Amino acid sequence: SAETRERSKPKSASVCGYPISIFFIVVNEFCERFSYYGMRAVLVLYFKYFLRWDDDFATTIYHTFVALCYLTPIFGAIIADSWLGKFKTIVYLSIVYAAGQVIMAVSAIHDITDANKDGIPDNMTFHVALSMVGLLLIALGTGGIKPCVAAFGGDQFQDHQEKQRSTFFSIFYLSINAGSLLSTVITPILRAQQCGIHTKQQCYPLAFGVPAALMVVALIVFILGSGMYIKVAPQGNVLVKVCKCIGFAIKNRFRHRHSQYPKRQHWMDWAEEKYDKLLIAQVKMVVKVLFLYLPLPMFWALFDQQGSRWTLQATNMNGDFGILVIFPDQMQTVNPILILVLVPIMDSLIYPLIAKCKLNFTPLKRMTVGMFLAAMAFVAAALVQIQIDRTLPKFPSNTVGQAKFINMLNRSLSATAGTNLLSLEPYTANEEYLTFRDSFDGTRNTISISETEPTLVSSYSLVPPVAANIVLNGFGSVLNLTVNNQDYGEIVTNDMSDYVQVSHGNNVILIKNPLTEMECVYNQKLGFGSSYTLIIPSTFTFDQNCAQSINAVTDIQPNTVHMAWQIPQYFLITAGEVVFSVTGLEFAYSQAPSNMKSVLQAGWLLTVAVGNIIVLIVGAITLPVQWAEYILFASLLVLVCIVFSIMAMFYTYIDPVKIEAQFSQMEPEDKDKRKDVQKKDSVKKSRKGSSSDSDSDHEDFISSKM
Structure with missing residues (x-):
C-alpha cells in the first residue's frame, strides 16, 4: 500500500517502462553470486592442499559451511520483515559478507608467516582460525541477504507493471546463473597460478581475492542506487506468525489433553481460540506441503557433493581434453551448462510427449523420478x-x-x-615403493632405512593438474635450478631439491653451474598427478647432449582415468535436479496460500541445509573404500524415494484460491464469535471462584495470549 512505501527521493526514472534502480540490483546479484560460487568452487581443494586436511575432514567442513548458508536465510527474512527492512538488511549483511571474503583471502596468504621447505605454513593454526571466521561471516552474509534481494527488486515495480516485474525476475535469475557459471570457470584458473613472496605454490589468495573484490563491488553498486529505491517498511514476518499459530495450537492441545473439551477435526483447529479460521486454513495448507518436505533433504545430501566428493574424485583423473585442460574444480561447470540445455528440452519436448501419451505425470511423480536419477548418478x-x-x-x-x-x-x-632384495643399475631406482612397518638395521653392503628418519625419497600426494619434480644432484659441483623461468635456488653436491610443483604438460627445467655460467635445458612432460625424480649423475657434462644424461625416475604414474567419465554422473544428477528442484518449487508455489509462499520457500531452503547435515552424519561412518560410500548414499536415496512415492499417493492436490475465498466469506462471522468469547471470558474472570479449576486455567491461558 501507499502508506508502507517510503522514498528518500521521488520515484527513479525509467527506461522502456523499467525502473533504473533494478539495474543496480541485477549487477549486485551477479557480483554476489560470482563471489559465492567462485569461493565455494575451490574451497574443498583449499582445505585439502593448503590447510592439509584429509578428504573426510575437508568434506565435513565444506558441508557444514553449506548447511549454515541455507540455515541463515530464515534469520535474514525475519530481520528484514520485522525490524530493519530489506534495504538495510542487505547493506549491513553485505558488509559482513564482504568482510568474510576478505578474511578468507588473507587466510590463504602463506608468506605472512615463515613457511617450511615444502611451502607449508608453520603457523597453521592462524590460517585455520582465519578461515573459520571468514566462512562463518560468509554464511551469515550470503544466507541473510538470500531472501531479501529478489523481493527487494520486486518492490521497485508498481501494481500496473506486472509484465515488467515478470521480466525482471527472468533477468535476475539469469544473472544468478551467469555469475555462478563464470566464477566456476575463472576461479580454478586463478587457483592454479603460482604465486607467493618467499615460496611459490597454488594461488589461493588470488582465487579468494577476486570473489572478495566482486563482493565489495556488489556492495558499492547496491549502495549507489540507494536514492532511487522504493523502500518498503517492515510489516512483520509471516513465517513468525505461522510459527506462533502452530505453537499455540500445539500448546493448547496438550494443555487440555485430559479435559472434557470436544475433539477437533484437525490438530490445527486448537488455534481457533486465538487465530481466525482463514489463517488456520492457510497454515493447514502449508503444513500439508511441509510434511511432504520431510524426505527431500536426502536428495540435497547427494546433490551438494558435487563440490566436495566429486571434486576430490576429479583430482585423481586426467583433465586433458585436447583443445583445453579442465581443472578438477572446473568440472562443476558441467551442472549449470546442462541445466541451460535440459530445462528447455524438458519443457518443450519431454513433458509434452508424456502428456500426449496420456500419462498422469504429476509434480510429485516427477520429483520421485528426480530422486531416482540422483541415486543413479551416485x-x-x-x-x-x-x-x-x-x-x-x-x-x-x-x-x-x-x-x-x-x-x-x-x-x-x-x-x-x-625381506626385499634389490638390484639397482647406475642412476636408477626400484620401480615400486617399498612398504615398511618397522625400522630395520643394515650391515655392510646393505641399504638401511628407519621409519623416523628416512634416508631416501618418499611418496608425495598432489592435486592435478599440478605434478612434481625432485632433483638429485650427483654432480661434483653446486647447481642452480630454474623451472619455467622460476628460480628454485641451489642444490649442493649429493643433495636433493625440494619438491617443485609445476603445471601439467611440458616444463622447461634449466640447470646452471654458477661457477662456469654453463647451462643445460631439460624438457620434462608431466601428466596429471604424476611425480618424477630427476637424477643428475656424476658423469653429467654441459654440452649439447647434456639433457640425455639426466635420468628421470617415475615416482607416481600420471592419472589415466579421464575426467570425461564424470560427465554421465553429472548428466544424471542434473537431470534429476531439473525434474526435482524446478518441479518442487512449482508444486510448492501452486499449493501455497497467496501470502505464505515465502514460508514454503524458507522450508525448501531448510531441506538443503538438512541435506548437508545428513552428509556429515553418513560421512562419520568409516568405510574402507570411497565407492562404498557412494553406493551407501545411492541406497539411502532409493529408500527415501520409495517412502516419498508412498506419501505422494495419499496427497490430494488443492486450489488455495478457492479455499481462501471460502474462508474469507466466513471471516466476519468468525470475528464476531471470537469477540463474544472474549466478552464472556471477561465476565467469567471477574467472578472469583465461580468456575472450575480447569475452566479458569483455560481462561487465564486465552487472556494471556490474545
Whole structure:
C-alpha cells in the first residue's frame, strides 16, 4: 500500500517502462553470486592442499559451511520483515559478507608467516582460525541477504507493471546463473597460478581475492542506487506468525489433553481460540506441503557433493581434453551448462510427449523420478571410483612408511631392505615403493632405512593438474635450478631439491653451474598427478647432449582415468535436479496460500541445509573404500524415494484460491464469535471462584495470549 512505501527521493526514472534502480540490483546479484560460487568452487581443494586436511575432514567442513548458508536465510527474512527492512538488511549483511571474503583471502596468504621447505605454513593454526571466521561471516552474509534481494527488486515495480516485474525476475535469475557459471570457470584458473613472496605454490589468495573484490563491488553498486529505491517498511514476518499459530495450537492441545473439551477435526483447529479460521486454513495448507518436505533433504545430501566428493574424485583423473585442460574444480561447470540445455528440452519436448501419451505425470511423480536419477548418478560415480582406485598408488597409513631406493653411483648395486632384495643399475631406482612397518638395521653392503628418519625419497600426494619434480644432484659441483623461468635456488653436491610443483604438460627445467655460467635445458612432460625424480649423475657434462644424461625416475604414474567419465554422473544428477528442484518449487508455489509462499520457500531452503547435515552424519561412518560410500548414499536415496512415492499417493492436490475465498466469506462471522468469547471470558474472570479449576486455567491461558 501507499502508506508502507517510503522514498528518500521521488520515484527513479525509467527506461522502456523499467525502473533504473533494478539495474543496480541485477549487477549486485551477479557480483554476489560470482563471489559465492567462485569461493565455494575451490574451497574443498583449499582445505585439502593448503590447510592439509584429509578428504573426510575437508568434506565435513565444506558441508557444514553449506548447511549454515541455507540455515541463515530464515534469520535474514525475519530481520528484514520485522525490524530493519530489506534495504538495510542487505547493506549491513553485505558488509559482513564482504568482510568474510576478505578474511578468507588473507587466510590463504602463506608468506605472512615463515613457511617450511615444502611451502607449508608453520603457523597453521592462524590460517585455520582465519578461515573459520571468514566462512562463518560468509554464511551469515550470503544466507541473510538470500531472501531479501529478489523481493527487494520486486518492490521497485508498481501494481500496473506486472509484465515488467515478470521480466525482471527472468533477468535476475539469469544473472544468478551467469555469475555462478563464470566464477566456476575463472576461479580454478586463478587457483592454479603460482604465486607467493618467499615460496611459490597454488594461488589461493588470488582465487579468494577476486570473489572478495566482486563482493565489495556488489556492495558499492547496491549502495549507489540507494536514492532511487522504493523502500518498503517492515510489516512483520509471516513465517513468525505461522510459527506462533502452530505453537499455540500445539500448546493448547496438550494443555487440555485430559479435559472434557470436544475433539477437533484437525490438530490445527486448537488455534481457533486465538487465530481466525482463514489463517488456520492457510497454515493447514502449508503444513500439508511441509510434511511432504520431510524426505527431500536426502536428495540435497547427494546433490551438494558435487563440490566436495566429486571434486576430490576429479583430482585423481586426467583433465586433458585436447583443445583445453579442465581443472578438477572446473568440472562443476558441467551442472549449470546442462541445466541451460535440459530445462528447455524438458519443457518443450519431454513433458509434452508424456502428456500426449496420456500419462498422469504429476509434480510429485516427477520429483520421485528426480530422486531416482540422483541415486543413479551416485551409482555411476561409484563405478568411476572403482576404475580410479585400480590406477592409484598405494599410499601408506600413519603407521606405515614407504621408501624408494635410488642408486647415485656409477656402478650396479645389490641391496637388501628387510625381506626385499634389490638390484639397482647406475642412476636408477626400484620401480615400486617399498612398504615398511618397522625400522630395520643394515650391515655392510646393505641399504638401511628407519621409519623416523628416512634416508631416501618418499611418496608425495598432489592435486592435478599440478605434478612434481625432485632433483638429485650427483654432480661434483653446486647447481642452480630454474623451472619455467622460476628460480628454485641451489642444490649442493649429493643433495636433493625440494619438491617443485609445476603445471601439467611440458616444463622447461634449466640447470646452471654458477661457477662456469654453463647451462643445460631439460624438457620434462608431466601428466596429471604424476611425480618424477630427476637424477643428475656424476658423469653429467654441459654440452649439447647434456639433457640425455639426466635420468628421470617415475615416482607416481600420471592419472589415466579421464575426467570425461564424470560427465554421465553429472548428466544424471542434473537431470534429476531439473525434474526435482524446478518441479518442487512449482508444486510448492501452486499449493501455497497467496501470502505464505515465502514460508514454503524458507522450508525448501531448510531441506538443503538438512541435506548437508545428513552428509556429515553418513560421512562419520568409516568405510574402507570411497565407492562404498557412494553406493551407501545411492541406497539411502532409493529408500527415501520409495517412502516419498508412498506419501505422494495419499496427497490430494488443492486450489488455495478457492479455499481462501471460502474462508474469507466466513471471516466476519468468525470475528464476531471470537469477540463474544472474549466478552464472556471477561465476565467469567471477574467472578472469583465461580468456575472450575480447569475452566479458569483455560481462561487465564486465552487472556494471556490474545
